[in-house]
Every structure is written in structure tokens, then in C-alpha cells.
Amino acid sequence: MADPVDKNENEAPPNKLSRRDLIKGVIAGGVAVSSASYLFRASTLLGQSARGTGERLLTINVNGQLRRADVMRQETLAWTLRHKLGLTGTKLGCDRAECGSCTVLIDDVPHYACSVLTHIVRDRKVLTIEGLASPEGKLHPVQQGVLDEQGFQCAFCMPGFIMAAVAFLKTNPNPSRSELAHGLSGNLCRCQDYDKILTAMMRGAENMRTVSHV
Ligand code: FES
């Protein structure tokens, strides 16, 4: 007798995405594997009630938009982005400034969002992976480089690498391979070959030099 689960799997979904479409969506927003952050997270913030912890309504500039959120005194930027603003492209791996998966730009400088209090980013500009593509959906050249080279495997670390590369290339747009490797040394990957990641980032650097709008 046929297994009903197998039968469902054989039915074509109504709006089937190609693998390339799916990967492009992940690169643009880092939306996949977001649940993995809960597996690695060791923060005492998890499950903590916001009530009675000094929440305050803040306005922060994220990806060019003014966003408002009730923020606890001890709340990290990574927590606010993911859980208050729905920007889950910023990943939480170690949650203690070691892996770089939570890297965002604050006034164009890369920071580990797990180690920055949200209160201190008022009056500053925060850029996350969701803010890199153009409003029309055109990928940032570094994101395009990742797509071109298929640079990651599970892609959990990918948003952090991309944000770190974007920041590095703003100050050094034509790096050697070893310079870029050094620039990305604050980011760790658990499952991909670093050489392949670097190749994707070098392609991103090349893409950046050929466009004028970033
Ligand atoms: S989550 Fe690892 S550095 Fe922030």
C-alpha cells in the first residue's frame, strides 16, 4: 500500500521555485536556517519576559528606515533585529563575539550585533543583510558573487561573511586574496571550505569594481 506521505511529495507544488530562485532568496535576506540560531544560542535573554526589565520605546535607523521597538536595557542589537524587527537574516551563532555570524554594519563599520546593546545605536545607521539589495531586488555585487560561485554550503554563516566583506571592500576595493582573507578572519564557518568562500568574496570584489552605484 502506498505511503500517503510519499504520495504528497510526488505532487508538484503550485508555485514551484527553482533551486537557483531559492538560493537567490536566501542570499538576499538570509532567511533560511534561521531556526538554527536557537540551537546554538546560550543567552540568558531567551525566554525572559520583557515585563519589568526596563523596556523603553526606541527608534533606530535600520536599512534606511526608522524602526520603533520596545527594547530592554540589556538587549543586544542582534536580539532586537531578529525578534523585534523580524530581520532574521542576521544570525546568532556563538552569541559571544567569536563567530561573526551576526555581523552588521553600524555607520559602515562592521560589528558583532550580539555584542552591541541596541540602546547605543540610536542616532546611528544600521545595515543588515536585508538592506543590501536594491529596492528593485537587484542583488548587491557581493551577494551576486556568492550566487555566481555558489560560495556556501548550509549558509548559516553567509550573511555575516557578506556584511564583513562589504565593509572591508569599502575601504579596500581591490584586495589581494590574502588581504581579503585577513579582512574576513573575524568570521567562522562550520561546514564549507574557506577557500571556496574566499573565491566567492573575490568575485564579489570584482563585481563591485564594475558597478558604480555601491
Ligand atoms: S553570534 Fe557569534 S559573533 Fe555574534
Ligand code: FES
Ligand atoms: S556554517 Fe555552513 S556554510 Fe558556513
